[in-house]
Amino acid sequence: MNTHRLQVRVLDSRFGTEWPLPAYATAHSAGLDLRAALTEPLQLGPGETALVPSGLAIHIADPGLCAVILPRSGLGHRHGIVLGNGTGLIDADYQGPLMISLWNRSDSRFAIMPGDRVAQLVLLPVVRAVLQVVDTFETSARGEGGFGHTGVR
Numbered sequence: 001m002n003t004h005r006l007q008v009r010v011l012d013s014r015f016g017t018e019w020p021l022p023a024y025a026t027a028h029s030a031g032l033d034l035r036a037a038l039t040e041p042l043q044l045g046p047g048e049t050a051l052v053p054s055g056l057a058i059h060i061a062d063p064g065l066c067a068v069i070l071p072r073s074g075l076g077h078r079h080g081i082v083l084g085n086g087t088g089l090i091d092a093d094y095q096g097p098l099m100i101s102l103w104n105r106s107d108s109r110f111a112i113m114p115g116d117r118v119a120q121l122v123l124l125p126v127v128r129a130v131l132q133v134v135d136t137f138e139t140s141a142r143g144e145g146g147f148g149h150t151g152v153r
């Protein structure tokens with residue numbers, strides 16, 4: 001199996017002491033759990049967003065890779081805590097702290113405690129588009145249908 005490995009710098013000394021290091025939860029988990037490296041609880045009111053440090057810094061460097069920050073399913077589905085930017089995209093040339101934008105899309109207040117696992121980081125391969133200006137574009141048999149073109153059922 002060809003598994004890429006990427007060094008992630010751990011900036012916050014509470015990792016490895018107060019909190020476990022961010023980890024892959026199961027043998028085949030694609031996402032590394034990200035913790036809220038807060039110094040005090042964060043009360044996130046309905047509709048509020050906050051930029052939360054992960055306590056990690058990243059420099060992917062390899063242009064063939066990027067990373068995305070995704071919500072945790074349970075937190076998003078049960079408590080409405082998702083990402084303020086939908087998905088966080090980490091470019092290979094970014095070098096700095098990994099920040100997590102948290103959004104409370106629910107109608108109740110939610111407390112994020114220091115060290116809570118609030119999101120996950122997934123590394124992905126990058127394929128870049130090459131643009132070509134053309135006069136015509138032949139559509140396939142499927143045609144240009146999209147956005148619900150084939151119906152619901």
Ligand SMILES: O=c1ccn([C@H]2C[C@H](O)[C@@H](COP(=O)(O)OP(=O)(O)OP(=O)(O)O)O2)c(=O)[nH]1
Pocket residue numbers: 069085087088089090091094097098099100101
């Ligand atoms: O959830 C996120 C999203 C991005 N970043 C970092 C890494 C990324 O490479 C950089 C810039 O992100 P992006 O390009 O999405 O930001 P932008 O607002 O589109 O542009 P700018 O580069 O001007 O900040 O910020 C994070 O730490 N967390």
